[in-house]
Amino acid sequence: MPHDAITWLHLSDLHGGPPDDAGWAVLDQELRADLLHMAESLGPPDLVLLTGDLARTGEAPEYDQVDRLLERLDRWLGCSLPVVAVPGNHDLVRPRSPWRYVALRDYEAHPTLHRDLWDEGQPLLEPLFPHYGAWAARRVIEPLLQRGYEAHASPRVPGDLSVVFDKGQLRLGVVGLNTAWTHLDDDAEGRLHVLARQLYAALPPDPSGDPLAWFDDLDGALLLTHHPRGYLDARAKRAYKKAIHPPRRFVLALCGHQHEPWGEIASGLGGRPRAFCQAPSLYGMPYHGPGQKDRTWGYAWGRFTKGGQVRVWPRRRIEHDGGFRLEPDLGYQPAKDALGGVVMA
Template identity: 30%
Template sequence: MWIAQISDPHLRPEGLFYNGVLDPAAALTMAVAQINRLVPRPDLVLLTGDVAETGSAEEYALARRLLGRLAMPCLAIPGNHDLREPFRDAFAETPRQGPLHYAAGQHGAVRVVALDVTVPGKHHGEADAGALAWLRATLAEEPARPTIVMLHQPPIDSGIPYLDAYNCRGAGPLEAVIRDFPAVERVLCGHVHRGMTQRFGGTLLCTAPSLATAIALRPYPEAEPASWLEPPGFLLHHWNGQAMLTHAVPLGVFPGPYGFA
C-alpha cells in the first residue's frame, strides 16, 4: 500500500497569496498533479493539517475543488489555522460534533487513525485526557493491524525555539499510548513546515514539509522567527506487508530521466 502525505498548504481565497510570497492554490494544484502521475499510484493521500490559512468558507471550497482532482481518496485533519466547524463541513469523514477524531480502515492494508489535538484559538496542540482515551480505545479495536496515527502538531521538540513553543503538549502520556500498540508503524505530523524524523513511542514519527514556505532551520536559543521560499515537497510511505518505508519527494518538474543510475 502506498500513501502520500501532504501538509500545510495554507490555502487563501483564489488569487490571494500566502503571506504575500506564494500562491498556495498553485502549489496544491502541482502536488495533486504530481501525486496522480506517480507509478505506482498511491492508494491514499493524507493531509496533516493547516488546509486553510484563515478558516474561511472560500478557502475550504477551494480545497475541496483542488483535492477533488486526486485520483484516490484524501483524508485530512485540522491544524491550528483551521476552524473546526467549516472544516467539519468541508470534509465528510470527520465527525459531526466534538473534536475531529476518526479512524479509516477501508482504503487498504493500513488503518489510519486521525487524532485532533488542536486547541481552538491557540497555536499549540494538546493530547488531553479525552483524546488519549479515544486513541487508546480506537487502537484497541484492531491492535494487530498496521496503523498510521496522524496529528497536526508534533509531540516532540525540534530544537527551534519558535517552533517548540507551539508543539503538541502531553507528549509523555501520548507516547505511552502509542508504545502499547506495536502495530503503529508511523506517527505522522505537519505544522513545522520541515521534514523531521525521530523515534517516538517505539515507532517512527515523521513530519512532512509544507506545500507553502519552509520555516527556517535555526536550532539555537536566540533564534528569531523566519521562513524561506525553499522547494516544497511531500512524503511517500510504502507498506510492503512487513514494514513501512518512507520517501521524501520534492515538488516540481525536473530535468530527466537520464539513462543511468
C-alpha cells in the same frame, strides 16, 4: 500497482488561500509532473493523508481551494482517492471572545471542563472548528462511509477519527487526532494537549468494552496529528508516549506544522522503536514564523507492505536550471531505490 501494499500521499500545511492565488498555479505544474513521475514506478496511491492547516484562517471559502486540489489529484492520477485529514491551528477560527476559552490553556486544572466535554458530551469545541468540521463531514467522512470503509468520527473532539483500509489481505488502520484545540494563540510550543480519551473516542465502540480492540485485527496503523509531539505540554507528552503511541501500536506517526521535512526512528532504553515523519508545507505563503523564515515546499509518498515494512519517499522543491522542481529530499538517509525511499519500519 502492488496488491500486498497500501500507498499514500502525505500532504500538509496547504494554507489554502483565495481562489485567485496565482502561486498555486506554478506549484501545480511541478506537483503534477512529480506525481506522474513517481506513479510510473510506485503506481497510483491508494489514499491521501492531510495533516492539518488546510486553510489560512479557517473560513469556509478556503476549503473550496482544498476541494479543487483534491479534484486535480484525482484527475492527474486517474483515480478517485479516499481522503483522511486532521485539522491544524490555521483550521481553528479564533474566537471573538477569547476569554470563553482561556480555561482550555490549563485544561488539566479545570475538572468541570473534563465533565462537560467527556461525561456530558457538551459541544464545547465545535465553535472553534465550524468550517473545518463541515468540510470534513462532507469531504472526508461521508465519502468514506459511502464507499464502504469502516470510518468513525469522534463525538467529542472535532476532527478526531479512525478508518480501516482493506486491500487484498492487508488491513491498515488510520487514526487522526486533533492537537490544535488548545492552540489559541501564537505561544503554543510545549503547551498543547492531546488526551488518551481522544484516542478512545476516535475509535468505534467495541462490544467487549475494550476501546483498543480496534487494533487487534489490523496489520498496521498510522497516526495523524498536525503538531509534532514537541508541541505538547509535559503531561500530554507522557500520555502520548504511554497511552496514545506506545511502541508497536502505530507503524508510523505523521505530522506537519513546522514547514520542514523531518523523520525520526526513536526508542527508549531496551524499547521497540517508534517512527515519525513530518511533511513540509505543500502550498501557501513563501515565508512563515518569527523572522519570516523561508518555507520549505514539498510532500511525501509512503507505503506499508504486508510484511510490516514502512517506506516513505520525501519530495522537496529545489531550484533547477533557472526554475524549480520536486526531487528526492537528500536530508534523509535513503534506502537503495532509485526514488530515494527511506525505510522507517
